[in-house]
Amino acid sequence: MTRKQKRLMMLCAGLAVLAVAAGLVLYAMRDNIVFFYTPSDITEKAIPPGTRIRLGGLVEQGSFKKGEGAVVTFTVTDTLKTIPVTYTGQLPDLFREGQGVVTEGALDATGLFVADTVLAKHDENYMPKELADSLKEKGVWNEGKKP
């Protein structure tokens, strides 16, 4: 084989791998992306039950209740609209009423958000970026200072 042919072959191999990778990415992107919504978004956009989404907002004061076993319920609010959430399992250490929270799961037919993940964070000053942005947009939350 000449140098040119060899080069062509390497190029083809490279393109083939790239094509496979691109195919995988497109396929995976189709079903495995989770959109982030605030309670207002959910009421406005009428998200169909069963769609996997992230719900973010503040845990409403006085809404946190422990149920049977490891089940907990609370309400997520962006101060305009609220969504009730139920979750089975242990909450992250920094979960508190009045604090920001991001949960992942799906709405059921009654409008209850069934979460299977409640996002933890490492730092009490930390506010998830998507949450901070949307709360700022609605004028509910201002850039906090370190205490």
Add this chain to the structure above:
Amino acid sequence: MIAELGHFAVILALAASLWQSLVPLYGAHVNDTRLMRAASPAALAQFLLILLAFSALTWNYVTSDFSVLNVYENSHSAKPMLYKISGVWGNHEGSMLLWVLILAAFGAAVAAFGNNLPPALKARVLSVQGMVGLAFLLFIVTVSNPFLRLDPAPIEGAGLNPVLQDPALAFHPPFLYAGYVGLSIAFSFAVAALIEGKVDAAWARWVRPWTLLAWMFLTLGISMGSWWAYYELGWGGWWFWDPVENASLMPWLAATALLHSAIVVEKRNALKIWTILLAILSFSLSLMGAFLVRSGVLTSVHAFAVDPQRGLFILVILMVFIGGALSLFALRAPALKQGGLFAPLSREGALVVNNLLLAAATATVLIGTLYPLVLDALNAGKISVGPPYFNLTFVPLMIPLLLLVPLGPMLSWKRADIYPAMQRLWAAASIALLTAILTFAFHFKGPWAAPLAIALGAWLIAGSLSEIAQRAQFFKVSPATAFARLKGLPGQAFGMALAHLGVGVMVIGITAVSAWRTEIITTVKPGDKVEISGMTLTFLSERTLEGPNFTAEQGLFRVTIGDREIGELTSEKRNFRPASMPTTEAGLHAFWSGDLYVVMGDKTADGTGRTLRAYYNPMVRWIWIGTVIMFLGGLLSLADRRYRVGVPKTAPRAALEATA
């Protein structure tokens, strides 16, 4: 006073790095030896000055000098000494100082040990290294000064984030940074080679050990982070495909590719342009990792409070270096001389496939990490890309790569025959097949692919062992001769086999824990028993404990299998002073076959019991054991006499053949 000394030292280091960036570069351009020689002392001076600054900050932390803002914000006098020291880099400003310290240390190492480098190349390498240092020192002096004073000085500090008060995390950042920053050497060598317009085997012989060193640190750093997340965060997981984790995985993948392509440059003088590009991209991904983690553009479970102004500064550094290096590459790379020829089926060909797959895998991780940012910037919605995406893209690309790993070393350089190579692997293939059958027989409950993935791990392990066995010619010559040959094998050969074996061990661990983990969430009262994976977990009692800077509620559990008592373990909920921040300490019991992982939760509604989450994580430790084996493989390779920097420019013919 000490803080001002540190501040002053940083400014002097800035001046030294400016000198280091400009003078040797000009010297190399006009071929003035005196000016080129200025590089080494400047690099050493820069290192010593930053070391002084870092020591000053450490001193402030050790003595709990709360008149320094950074110490006040991140330390507390009641903290154990280890965490006072690790607190130095447990915050933004301090971690950036550690970053430039390691950067300067690598530069100083090239200055000190690079005496046999061609003077012009050495001058240019140190100059580029100086530029990177200059950028980050400028960053520290302008927007990220750790030595700011606080007046009046508070009596007590605000404390370090308690989840960071952990031995594994105390050492995780230095290792990770050593890995990130170590890649700067490969970057500097690449840029210097582009300026010079020359890449040869000697160049690759220099780049390889430095890349290997960086890769080893990165491997261990990522592994420690994963281990920490596993037992400290209390979720029982070891990898979350979180953007911050991806930010460290991408440079690791690129460095792994670079490590392999540099072999081709050294041994066969081919793939030169690609290797240069890879060296630039590896460090670019490191810089991008620093930017992503430090700028706050990401939504991450690991994110800490951040400052957007700093993010912008790092973004500018990022653009200057990546853009500059890539422009230089575009201008100069076509002028580089073509290298040696090789057939597609050859050792070189196998290494090209390795590089293609690793590069494609890096790209999929990059897309998954950046896509949400791009969408957000375009105002097209806020999304998150989670583990399913990465499992569907990254894993399918890794499988062919891992399948080919044992085959590569069996192929000869330049042109190879596939059948002899396959023949030499029949033993490894049989072992893999047997493993698959046995795993299937004992574990038929899990997903069907799991036994195959376990077999893949066995294939990697057996392939590495048979590679060594065949080099020593076991089964061909008498055992005594074979052992003698084994002793004579270069460290590099063992290093490679060990590193590949480590990958196999890790694959088995990852497969087992992903396919066969069990999880139970329930509520318990003292005396209750919970069954998990054939074990009985009894909740004995709970009590309150006082730690040095926290109060803990501790649950005591007993583990039994049948009537046999295995042991007791404790899980705690700690509440740290002074921030009143709670953390969870998981209770772990390690068996040879896996971990029992117990997390005691909050009190139940009626106050009599506790929520309890328990996992059985089969073979989970193999993951970290695998990474440690990979690290040791790198160490063995690095210790190889022929590989050591500064030994013969041309290795003896016999030695070359032994590695071929």
